[in-house]
Amino acid sequence: MMVKLLLIAVFLLTGVGVHAQDPTPPELVVISGDNRIESPLTTQAPDPFRGLDIFINVKLGNCVACHSNFDVAAMQFLGEIGPNLDWIGDRLSEAELRAILVDSKAVLGADTIMPAFYTARAGNRTLERFVGKTILTAMQVEDVVAYLSSLSKDTAFDGVD
């Protein structure tokens, strides 16, 4: 009897932890010592095409302000401050890409000009109305991770072409 009660208690207690929040809020995201985030931030399926939209959208990722790749090479006003992202899916795993996007400052260095897209921590130039808000949602981060991973010689998908 005692054992049974104990088991029920354990079940109830751990049950609380099992219901992880979906999406994972920024303050609960953990970057491992080797700069990875293994688990997707949401259980919703990502879409690389939406990721491409976010990549080029000035109001969302605006990645093209600093990065180019063969997929967007025809666009005007591409930035070259950041490294070219051709075949980035072959160089970095999803877990590594996710970590860079979530918190570039933690992975690339505190001085990087690349924004941290999924942290609620205020930067030194954060406007008051953006304090506590992330630039991208969990779903948008996952869409961009899926897009960047698709820039790989292993996939048939190469974006807009």
Ligand code: HEC
């Ligand atoms: C304001 C400029 C800027 C913006 C905007 C920006 N980045 Fe970056 N990014 C950089 C710089 C610069 C680096 C190289 C690290 C450094 O020098 O700080 C970098 C590094 C990276 C890397 C690692 C590349 C490698 O070869 O290891 C990835 C991946 C990346 N960025 C993806 C993105 C994506 C995706 C977006 C949009 C959601 C984005 N960046 C937006 C400036 C930017």
